[in-house]
Amino acid sequence: MRRGQEKEADHQSNVAMKATMLRLQREIVELEKEPLEGIQCHFCDNDMKNMCLILSPQSGPFARLRLHFKVHIPDAYPREPPRVTIQTVVNHPNVLANYICCDILRPRRCEWDMNSGYNGGYTPAYLLKYIFYQLLSFFSVDEVDQEHGGPSPVIPSYYSKENFRKRAEEEVRGYQCRSCGFNLSISSSETQSQVVDELNLKLLMSNISMPSNCDASSSSNAVAMEIDTQLLGQQEKCSLGDLDNDCWLSILDKLSDQDMHSLSRAWPPVKQLQQNVLIRRQLVCFYLRKTHTESVLGIGLTVPAGDIHCLPRTRFIGRAATITMLDLLSEEAYTQHLVRTGICGEKFNVFLPIAISPLHFRSALTILKDSLLHLHRTWVRPEKLERWPLCIVEVLPRLMNHMVLELVKDCDELQSSGQGLSGNRQWTVKKSSEKALQGYCLLLDLFQKLAKQFPEVGREIRNRVTMFQGSEGGRQKSRTPDLGHFLTYLLVLQENWSTYCVRFTEELLARNVVWYLDGSKKDKPSLVHLAHLEDDSYVSLQRLRETFAANAHSLKLFMFQVSFLRLVSKGIDSHYGYPSPENSTSIFQQTQEIYAVKDWDACLRICEYPLPVNKWRPYVCKMLKMAVVHSQAAKYHVMPFSKQQLYYWRWRAEPTCPAPSWWRPGDIDRYGLHRLRPKGLSFFPNNRN
Incomplete structure (x- = not known):
């Protein structure tokens, strides 16, 4: 048994080592392909885990100095951060001997950090180039924030700027490194060759010969600007317009982000393709850096009762899974390296592949089937379980609506803090809305x-939509249990929302009636008096006000769902399933508009309900009264009170409401209405007291 444990430990060690070397090789290629200004790296040919880093701050107390660091990659990388020490030990509040006290180099202890609200520290998503860039910024400022609170000046008060600078220069001059040639006389041919290679790539793209007066030591930025200028001047003369999109994609794949931006300015037709390439470059596993062409990528979900492999196949949990992480993870990282924590410490225990491209979708089908069947079993009762692939119709709509619910939850929490959604809270709202739209x-x-892959899924969705539109009975809860699911069906079928808007809104209002009428719960106010339906000639502003407040949460969900439907109905395939930047901006603006809504008029217009222009109040009043009638007819609620009791409570709540023709002044004493209280009896059909 001990030998088996040792063998398993060796296997896990080899797997971790393989992940480290694979990730490191990819990062070194990126560093050499796209060097960053002010950052130089020297890699040892026989030892990739140790390197020299030279940072050249362009501002701050150490401006124009070359600071030398040693970087060691631990065996557990990328789970653990690289270990960075400084050899040019300059005077700095966060430098102790060779140690650098910097947040991005600190390992995150998930349990303690998440419980304390701390969201900083290193994560496996941070690439070496990002860490180096943060260190460059760290040494380029005049003040550094401290954990105890408040900034600390880099130059102590007892130093003058001249003396501080002089000592820093002496420290830098006093260190030499034979590994990278720091402060030693070495040839710069390697740097020059790198510049020449970058320029040749630009020149190859533009078919422009190297100017005779440009040598290898010229500034690459200056030459790049010259090339862009020549391209713009010769745009009509070149034959770039003859290239099709496939050719352009092949060309753009070989360019850095900066070069691609320059090309899009010189040749605007590739701007849309550039956006697709930039999105595709982000489609990598945050842990192994594998692309969607090398591995199956997906997102992380959490099921309440433990890991997917530990759950009995027939166990019913009764709670929907929550989407905890939208950062892409590879199936290999999930199964072989047992990654169960996201970039910001989010925990998950279910891996759900996403589509991305047709080839990736086909590769992920087997894993998709297992994940969706498992999710279906966790929240659907055994007697309602659907076979594959019809379970898709139940699982994915739930997950899509979960993204909307999380957005409303986040915004409600911000609004309840008393500061609303304006000011410095806008950044949080913007990130939450973008995340919700991306997941959706x-x-x-x-x-x-999946609906295209499995025709029976498409047929089932079509049948449900046809049933909803065909009759009033098809819209009731027994036939259409979840209205949020129905909206996702419209998106899959690419149906026009305006065709279904009126019937959908009427059904939604009818289902909400019982929740604001019922007063049987102590912690919930009762609007039982609204069960009395006044004559249409009287426009009750109180009914409009009270029902809007009582339905606030449901209406916000409704507005968000329609907004999402409207945005994504334009199509998302060209962006690998991701929303366009324009849509991300639009949903943020829509979020602010939704939380500014104060009455039925603004709410229903956001939902594209066809209201009369000037007389919306009597129209909505009539809608709300019809909702009470439909609710009782569909048996969403029962009437536990007499009509005399209902009018008495309505008269007490709204004295201006006209009396019905059957009411007599003596009815109050005749029926003892003044001794009655609306509490105790429930409007819910299955909750009679």
Whole structure:
């Protein structure tokens, strides 16, 4: 048994080592392909885990100095951060001997950090180039924030700027490194060759010969600007317009982000393709850096009762899974390296592949089937379980609506803090809305591709939509249990929302009636008096006000769902399932508009309900009264009180409400209405007291 444990430990060690070397090789290629200004790296040919780093700050107390660091990559990388020490030990509040006290180099202790609200520290998503860039910024400022609170000046008060600078220069001059040639006389041919290679790539793209007066030591930025100028001047003369999109994609793949931006300015037709390439470059596993062409990528979900492999196949949990992480993870990282924590410390225990491209979708089908069947079993009762692939129709709509619910939850928490959604809270709102839209689009893209892959899924969705539109009975809870699911069906079928808007809104209002009428719960106010339906000639402003407040949460969900439907109905395939930047901006603006809504008029217009222009109040009053009638007819609620009791409570709550023709002044004493209280009896059909 001990030998087996040792063998398993060796296997895990080899797997971790393989992940470290694979990740490191990819990062070194990126560093050499796209060098960053002010950052130089020297890699040892026989030892990739140790390197020299030279940072050249362009501002701050150490401006124009070359600071030398040693970087060691631990065996557990990328789970553990690289270990960076400084050899040019300059005077700095966060430098102790060779040790650098910097947040990005600190390992994150997930349990303690998440419980304390701390969201900093190193994560496996941080590449070496990002860490180096943060260190460069760290040594380029005049003040550094401290953990105890408040900034600390880099130059102590007892130093003058001249003396501080002089001592820093002496420290830098006093260190030499034979590994990288720091402060030693070495040839700069390697740097020059790198510049020449970058320029040749630009020149190859533009078919422009190297100017005769440009040598290898010229500034690459200056030459790049010259090339862009020549391209713009010769745009009509070149034959770039003859290249098709496939050719342009092949060309753009070989360019750095900066070069690609220059090319898009010189040749605007490639701007849209540039956006697709930039998105595709982000489609990598945050842990192993594998692309969607090398491995199956997906997102992380959490099921309440433990890991997917530990759950009995027939166990019913009754709670929907939550999407905890939208950062892409590879199936290899999940199964072989047992990654269960996201970039910001989010924990997950279910891996759900996404579609991305047709080839990736086909590769992920087997894993998709297992994940979706498992999710279906966790929240659907055994007697309602659907076979594969019809379970797709239940699982993905739930997950899509979860993204909307999380957005409303985040915004409600911000609003309840008393500062609303303005000011410095806008950044949080913007990130939450972008995350919700991104998750919604990824799941919709997956839903659409699965519906095309399995015709029975498409037929089932079509049948449900036809049933809803065909009769009043088809819209009731027994036939259409979840209205949020229905909206996702419209997106998959690419149906026009305006065709269904009126019937959907009427059904939604009818289902909400019982929740604001019922007063049987102590912690919930009762609007039982609204069960009395006044004559249409009287426009009750109190009914409008009270029902809007009582339905606030439901209406916000409704507005968000329609907004998402409107945005993503334009199509998302060209962006690998991701929303466009324009849509991300639009949903942030829509979020602010939704939380500024104060009445039925603004709410229903956001939902594209066809209201009369000037007389919306009597129209909505009539809608709300019809909702009470439909709710009772569909048996969403029962009436536990007499009509005399209902009018008495309505008269007490709204004295201006006209009396019905059957009411007599003596009815109050005749029926003892003044001794009655609306509490105690429930409007819910299955909750009679």
